[in-house]
Amino acid sequence: MSEAAGKVALVTGANKGIGFEIARGLARAGATVLLGARDGRAGTDAAALLGGEGLDVRFVPIDVTDRATVQAAADLIVRDEGRLDILVNNAAVSPEHGVPPSAADPDLLRLTYETNVFGLVAVTQAMLPLLRAAPAGRIVNMSTGLASLKLTSGRDAPFSFSRLLAYNSSKTAVNAVTVQFANELLDTPVKVNAANPGLCATDLSSGKGRPPSEGAAVAIGLALLGEDGPTGGLFSDTGQVPW
Numbered sequence: 001m002s003e004a005a006g007k008v009a010l011v012t013g014a015n016k017g018i019g020f021e022i023a024r025g026l027a028r029a030g031a032t033v034l035l036g037a038r039d040g041r042a043g044t045d046a047a048a049l050l051g052g053e054g055l056d057v058r059f060v061p062i063d064v065t066d067r068a069t070v071q072a073a074a075d076l077i078v079r080d081e082g083r084l085d086i087l088v089n090n091a092a093v094s095p096e097h098g099v100p101p102s103a104a105d106p107d108l109l110r111l112t113y114e115t116n117v118f119g120l121v122a123v124t125q126a127m128l129p130l131l132r133a134a135p136a137g138r139i140v141n142m143s144t145g146l147a148s149l150k151l152t153s154g155r156d157a158p159f160s161f162s163r164l165l166a167y168n169s170s171k172t173a174v175n176a177v178t179v180q181f182a183n184e185l186l187d188t189p190v191k192v193n194a195a196n197p198g199l200c201a202t203d204l205s206s207g208k209g210r211p212p213s214e215g216a217a218v219a220i221g222l223a224l225l226g227e228d229g230p231t232g233g234l235f236s237d238t239g240q241v242p243w
């Protein structure tokens with residue numbers, strides 16, 4: 001039997017990029033995948049593409065910044081699936097371009113946090129009753145090496161060149177949120193981890209980087225972790241990443 005047979009997974013922002021490849025990978029592993037997207041046409045088309053590959057993928061409308069759609073998605077999952085084993089919080093934005101922190105627009109900071117942090121928390125809270133009820137609930141929050149304070153601090157740090165005030169700090173908050181939920185759920189089967197896909201060629205990275213299918217692998221691995229797997233960490237495909 002395949003690794004994820006019988007499991008139900010929700011991936012937010014899965015109509016393109018890394019999220020699309022996470023949806024594809026989880027479906028290939030045998031899961032029923034609920035492909036979350038805020039745009040109806042994009043979500044339907046993406047789900048149809050994967051359905052055409054013989055995969056069990058269904059579109060679920062969800063805008064992570066819109067509480068009504070988040071609750072409607074949770075209600076739909078209860079009604080249509082009756083379970084949720086895996087949540088991948090993938091949806092994110094990075095609207096800043098070439099602006100140093102001293103000139104960053106506070107409205108862009110707010111917009112970025114609405115999606116990347118507050119939206120992620122809202123989706124997690126809405127799906128948590130289902131994930132707690134699952135035999136081995138897994139939550140994967142998409143993060144980045146740019147979120148790491150160690151890898152970005154000081155002149156010699158590998159990512160000190162990156163001056164994305166809103167995006168980088170929102171993802172540092174995602175790391176902290178990951179730890180908070182992991183700690184709350186320590187005495188349950190639910191594991192909560194953050195994934196660093198590395199630089200992948202998507203709209204968010206302006207097409208720079210490796211194929212998104214390669215970046216998706218770490219999130220798929222964390223979504224399918226066994227009982228002895230870690231919780232409360234940040235991982236790339238080469239191992240644990242420092243906070």
Ligand SMILES: NC(=O)c1ccc[n+]([C@@H]2O[C@H](COP(=O)([O-])OP(=O)(O)OC[C@H]3O[C@@H](n4cnc5c(N)ncnc54)[C@H](OP(=O)(O)O)[C@@H]3O)[C@@H](O)[C@H]2O)c1
Nearest residue numbers: 013017018063064090091092142144199200202203204205
């Ligand atoms: N690409 C990289 O190099 C890289 C590196 C490190 C981490 N990451 C992380 O990996 C994840 C996926 O990024 P990506 O590169 O695949 O980006 P992407 O191609 O821009 O895709 C982002 C996805 O998020 C969706 N989204 C944005 N706001 C949303 C909202 N309010 N509600 C629901 N969906 C929303 C987008 O939907 P629309 O199509 O409707 O806009 C899209 O489906 C992100 O969390 C990102 O931070 C990416």
